[in-house]
Amino acid sequence: MKKADIMLLAGIPDDDNRDYLPERLKESRIVVNENGNNSQVYPQRLKECRECLVDDFEDVWYEYVPESYRPDRKTPLVFSMHGGLMTGWGQAVYTSWTHVADREGFICVFPNAQLRRFWTIECEERLIEQLSDPALSEIYMNPFPKNVDENHDVRVVFALIERMKRSYNIDPERIYMQGMSLGNAMTTMMARHYGFHFAAMAGSAGPGTIGLMFHADGTPNNEGGPLPVMQTRMELDGAPPGSDDTPEEVVVKNREYWCMVNGCTCVPEIKIEGENNLAFYKGKKADYIFRDVKNRDHGQTFDDAEFVWDYLFSGTRRKPDGRIESMEPLEQRRGDKVSFAVVPGSFFAWANNEKVRLHGEVFVWKKLKYHGLNGKALVRGEYPMVPVRDLAEIFKADCREKEGKAWIYMPDGRSLQFARGCIGCTINNRIRSMSCEAVEREGILYISSEWFCREICRLQVSECNGVIYATDHDSALSSHMGRLIRDLLK
CATH class of the missing domain: 3.40.50.1820 (Alpha/Beta hydrolase fold, catalytic domain)
Known part of the structure; x- marks a missing residue:
């Protein structure tokens, strides 16, 4: 009818x-x-x-x-x-x-x-x-x-x-x-x-x-x-x-x-x-x-x-x-097919509606401006950092890491290379700047998860109260959902 x-x-x-x-x-x-x-x-x-x-x-x-x-x-x-x-x-x-x-x-x-x-x-x-x-x-x-x-x-x-x-x-x-x-x-x-x-x-x-x-x-x-x-x-x-x-x-x-x-x-x-x-x-x-x-x-x-x-x-x-x-509702109660979320201070990430363990703790790295400020510094950006190997695994890519360097081989054939302390990376052997430099902690190389989601995976990223959420369509993370995700990733 x-x-x-x-x-x-x-x-x-x-x-x-x-x-x-x-x-x-x-x-x-x-x-x-x-x-x-x-x-x-x-x-x-x-x-x-x-x-x-x-x-x-x-x-x-x-x-x-x-x-x-x-x-x-x-x-x-x-x-x-x-x-x-x-x-x-x-x-x-x-x-x-x-x-x-x-x-x-x-x-x-x-x-x-x-x-x-x-x-x-x-x-x-x-x-x-x-x-x-x-x-x-x-x-x-x-x-x-x-x-x-x-x-x-x-x-x-x-x-x-x-x-x-x-x-x-x-x-x-x-x-x-x-x-x-x-x-x-x-x-x-x-x-x-x-x-x-x-x-x-x-x-x-x-x-x-x-x-x-x-x-x-x-x-x-x-x-x-x-x-x-x-x-x-x-x-x-x-x-x-x-x-x-x-x-x-x-x-x-x-x-x-x-x-x-x-x-x-x-x-x-x-x-x-x-x-x-x-x-x-x-x-x-x-x-x-x-x-x-x-x-x-x-x-x-x-x-x-x-x-x-x-x-x-x-x-x-x-x-x-x-x-x-x-019964079968008019709209399926299904989460986003593509989703990624991280919270600073957590050893977990939210990936495609699953809680996954990371190799290292998520932390925030600050991008500084200090030239010409007489020893002072301005924070120009803050980025949740995630281990390179975890980003590769979550997004179905291969990864190799050695002596402060890492290589990612994406499913679509692109190859990426990162190095400790360098804001640059290579994408198919061409130089690109990231949001901030790669950082190594306890032998694990980290990069900005927000940059990787936007620039490499072409996802839409939103942030609320320190929580990052990325998906393949328009989305605006709210404060109460941010708290829910924060609690999930404890």
């Missing part, structure tokens, strides 16, 4: 907007763009619904049923949870879920939080007073019940599942949830307590504080069990409110949380395309996907829905007995 075409609509840009969620976007063609959230034209098929679902409070939610919906076919259901001080319709316009639904035929639900456009979520006990004080900020927490089963927002989710089943032919094995910011926190709370009710979950830019995610003994705070999860992080985002940890450590521990719950003990496969940095973990109990977006602030990318659906939701279901069943 041919899938429907996605149609992006021309909007009316409001470039002067500085509001978080301009009310004028609702049911209009106005669009806004900010480095955390980008909107689309208000979807015509988005339907506002109102009903008292669990008590006397009137709940509001938005349904999107694509034109391609077939009542005679089991249809997946996707919940998308808005950020703090937002609404269900706001989440609909700040994501591309409705577009992906048009093509794939699933149904979307965008609920409103019950109180103050703010989900009622848990936090660490030590932070309750601090985060619940209205005097500190308009962004403060709602009181939450000790028994999470009594949480109004939680009850609404389950009431909506049953209501949608009555109204549409929903596939009970394919119910998913995704959220942004506070909506990510809401999704994570649902996952920690009720993950076994869902086929998979995903979230963007809303990691939990470490003390909420883990018990004091270091075990995961989890009642919902293993669950296929995709976490998206924004490189320029901060730590969650109340956290005493750095954003980097919070991201690391949130990733470790799902790796522990899902039994992900093997190294991941890494894929970097443009600003999207992905790591695919295979778990004994469930899979986990990590995504970090280069140069992005708090929020979600407009294509977040596409990534979540293509890599995760399209390839998982939850059977009636609770088993997680993997």
Whole structure:
């Protein structure tokens, strides 16, 4: 069956907007763009619904049923949870879920939080007073019940599942949830307590504080069990409110949380395309996907829905007995076929999605300018140095090394020669300058790995916080992926 075409609509840009969620976007063609959230034209098929679902409070939610919906076919259901001080319709316009639904035929639900456009979520006990004080900020927490089963927002989710089943032919094995910011926190709370009710979950830019995610003994705070999860992080985002940890450590521990719950003990496969940095973990109990977006602030990318659906939701279901069943996702969870990464201070490299041992420790060599500086020096370049023989082995070349000299014979027939202390090398018997001179340490000859990848292997190289990543296509290594690689190569 041919899938429907996605149609992006021309909007009316409001470039002067500085509001978080301009009310004028609702049911209009106005669009806004900010480095955390980008909107689309208000979807015509988005339907506002109102009903008292669990008590006397009137709940509001938005349904999107694509034109391609077939009542005679089991249809997946996707919940998308808005950020703090937002609404269900706001989440609909700040994501591309409705577009992906048009093509794939699933149904979307965008609920409103019950109180103050703010989900009622848990936090660490030590932070309750601090985060619940209205005097500190308009962004403060709602009181939450000790028994999470009594949480109004939680009850609404389950009431909506049953209501949608009555109204549409929903596939009970394919119910998913995704959220942004506070909506990510809401999704994570649902996952920690009720993950076994869902086929998979995903979230963007809303990691939990470490003390909420883990018990004091270091075990995961989890009642919902293993669950296929995709976490998206924004490189320029901060730590969650109340956290005493750095954003980097919070991201690391949130990733470790799902790796522990899902039994992900093997190294991941890494894929970097443009600003999207992905790591695919295979778990004994469930899979986990990590995504970090280069140069992005708090929020979600407009294509977040596409990534979540293509890599995760399209390839998982939850059977009636609770088993997680993997299917073929629209996008293969495969790392870059050609990849190379090194970290100064490590005896390992990342090569084509494998951790390989090097003959010597990676170190940084500084290229200096000192002529005419009266004994002082300027650093003109810093280069991670890797043993020549290891570069040859990783890139399938032959190598010979003797008395401070080395020869590499590339698979394409090129021959290279290097010498200790010389910035020059020969390529097919012709002189070329490298980024810095060859350096010998403990009888091992080193050259710049960055230069070798760029000039000899014609790879695209990016660097972040001292980590070098090279591949055969456009890629921009992000800080959180750099930390992930650094930890892998310890």
